[in-house]
Amino acid sequence: MSNITRRSWLKMTAGGAGVTLTGFGIQQQKAYAREEKKKLEGVEEFTTSCNFCSCGCGMVAHVKEGKLVNLEGDPDHIVSEGALCSKGSAMFETHYSEQRVKKPLYRAPGSDHWEEISWDDAITRIAKKIKEVRDKNWIATEKEGDVEYKVNRTEAIGFMGGAQNTNEECYLFAKMGRLIGTPYIEHQARL
Numbered sequence: 001m002s003n004i005t006r007r008s009w010l011k012m013t014a015g016g017a018g019v020t021l022t023g024f025g026i027q028q029q030k031a032y033a034r035e036e037k038k039k040l041e042g043v044e045e046f047t048t049s050c051n052f053c054s055c056g057c058g059m060v061a062h063v064k065e066g067k068l069v070n071l072e073g074d075p076d077h078i079v080s081e082g083a084l085c086s087k088g089s090a091m092f093e094t095h096y097s098e099q100r101v102k103k104p105l106y107r108a109p110g111s112d113h114w115e116e117i118s119w120d121d122a123i124t125r126i127a128k129k130i131k132e133v134r135d136k137n138w139i140a141t142e143k144e145g146d147v148e149y150k151v152n153r154t155e156a157i158g159f160m161g162g163a164q165n166t167n168e169e170c171y172l173f174a175k176m177g178r179l180i181g182t183p184y185i186e187h188q189a190r191l
């Protein structure tokens with residue numbers, strides 16, 4: 001015992017602690033790997049994007065038996081490369097939130113409350129409103145000096161796309177905007 005110096009005692013204990021911690025680390029890693037494997041059993045993967053802001057960071061959604069079980073950053077996404085900010089990291093909670101609006105809501109003029117309506121009803125109302133606004137604000141021609149040109153447009157309607165829209169959706173939005181006759185086709189990320 002007298003041969004043990006303070007330095008050698010410290011070395012021994014530090015080494016022992018290192019071995020113990022290393023062993024613990026391996027055990028922990030194995031446990032995590034087992035958990036991860038269990039969690040992903042029978043799971044389907046879909047790519048999607050965060051719906052909170054205009055960055056549109058990529059996400060991977062894991063779905064098991066028709067239910068979303070996990071959402072995380074998509075490492076293959078060209079822009080975000082797997083990273084998510086705190087809002088994006090918390091997005092899973094919104095999926096099962098009781099406050100999530102899942103049906104169209106309508107508040108009648110003068111009313112103080114919203115009521116649920118069907119999707120068919122909502123689409124019909126929106127279509128009628130668009131037609132009404134378009135007709136009321138239609139500009140068929142414009143004059144420059146004595147010359148009158150056909151312009152056929154409305155400046156009362158604008159289309160706003162978002163970073164979450166796919167190329168295909170943007171293609172349809174742009175077509176729809178031009179069909180309606182609005183020159184205002186924009187994207188949220190440009191603002």
Ligand code: SF4
Binds near residue numbers: 084
């Ligand atoms: S993860 Fe954050 S930065 Fe990315 S889209 Fe969502 S809210 Fe925006």
